[in-house]
Amino acid sequence: MSTNVWDILDASFVAGAQGAAHLPPEYGLEVAFAGRSNVGKSSLMNALMSRRNLVRTSSTPGCTRQISFFSARARDGAELCMVDLPGYGYAKRSKGERDAWAELIEHYLLHRASLRAVVVLVDARRGVEEEEAQLLEFLKTREEPRPATLLVATKLDKLPKSQRRAALDRFGSGKRVLGVSAVEHEGIDEVWRALRRVTGLAGERR
Template structure:
């Protein structure tokens, strides 16, 4: 994971930075939902999108990051989320960022026409959404990058490459790995991400476990810095 640079002079230690970042993510609250790109509100706020395969633990990770049990809909049946859900962060009277929960991709039980429609919506969102500042890609640490995950990276590669969008890869379900497997997962992810023509400062990765709460503070700090470092 890239080294953090805490610009807030009131944050003196990594523990303080993590506490501030988690307090910020905890402010997340539902704003709106949309099934088409044009239905999303125009905004000047930085927007961070959460993407990943339907069974990669995306909604659970969002709930863990925000310390809220039911902010994002975490169904026992993958592929159920069929909308882009926006969440507002920061003070209610002066929000400073948005989280966008995008539908999971790749679940076999979803009809082919729905898959094609959502692939187009997601591709357009990742390519055209002007307020998009960062992308959090959830990858099941036990499976590594699937073909669909690599396609997702292709969608965002140009924007990450030109510095307009930052990328964080969370290797989820890391509690299922032993130390050797965890190191191998990190090495593989590093290799895949190394293929992107990007500034290393714009790409981060971390092992993540919603069950064990590991990697949560690191991820929160990355997202907080994306929004507040400037």
């Protein structure tokens, strides 16, 4: 196996926040993982951190009930804070309709200064739908400096190999899409490379 500077040497849970008052202090670079419930956010984070069960995953949608912060340190010393967001709808709603949850996530996405990138996950079999389009639009409402957005198609293994390329090309938002499978450990290095690029962390394959 080749040695990558982004091989993860340490990964650990830092904090969980169920309200804005519980967000951990800002330090370093943060990357958040967003997308509807069950899309594979926690699984992708585990794959990126080379840990099987650091981030809790579940076949029951809506399992992640807080914003969870993890710290990962790579072989070259680069550190990144990875943030697991609960899945939810990003539609513009009245204050009354919006629950405490949505408020917490929106607050985090709009105001967290250390947030450098938001990885938006979409099931490879579905493509970008209303909810993801709304999230991408919502992120554009943030004042500069705005976090980069990265579109990732998950569960690529659920599609026959012959259909994968076409499915990614069909995503259609005009943004580049990275395809991954947490199960087959497919596309994980490419996500790392993109994360390092958008966060400004140097590091190429040695």
